[in-house]
Amino acid sequence: MLHIIKIKGTDKIPDFVQIRDNKLSLIAYFRVDHIAKGLKKNNIIDEQGKLTEYIQSLPFGKIFKFNENE
Numbered sequence: 001m002l003h004i005i006k007i008k009g010t011d012k013i014p015d016f017v018q019i020r021d022n023k024l025s026l027i028a029y030f031r032v033d034h035i036a037k038g039l040k041k042n043n044i045i046d047e048q049g050k051l052t053e054y055i056q057s058l059p060f061g062k063i064f065k066f067n068e069n070e
Contacts, residue, residue, distance in 0.1 A: 001067050002051075006032065008060040017055055019044065 003020040017038065019028040030038025035052050039045075046052055054066055 001065055002027075004055060004058065004064050004066055005062070006055065006058045006060050015060070 001022055003022075003024060005018040005020070007016045007018065009015045015032040017028070017030055017032055017035070018026060019042070021027050028038060028042035028044060030041070032055070035055055036046075039051065044051070050068065051066060054064075058064055
């Protein structure tokens with residue numbers, strides 16, 4: 001299970017995504033407009049694109065749980 005937080009940026013700072021594990025340790029941090037590149041760089045496999053779609057649909061500022069099996 002992954003915990004995903006989508007963070008709204010400002011005029012000078014872009015929007016970001018944090019992905020954390022079950023213990024809420026940070027495992028990935030990347031820009032929202034570079035989701036595929038960020039996942040690949042952090043060795044997170046998203047073959048079917050479910051995680052990418054999920055991140056794009058999330059509102060900003062809340063923590064969401066993502067379970068690949070659901």
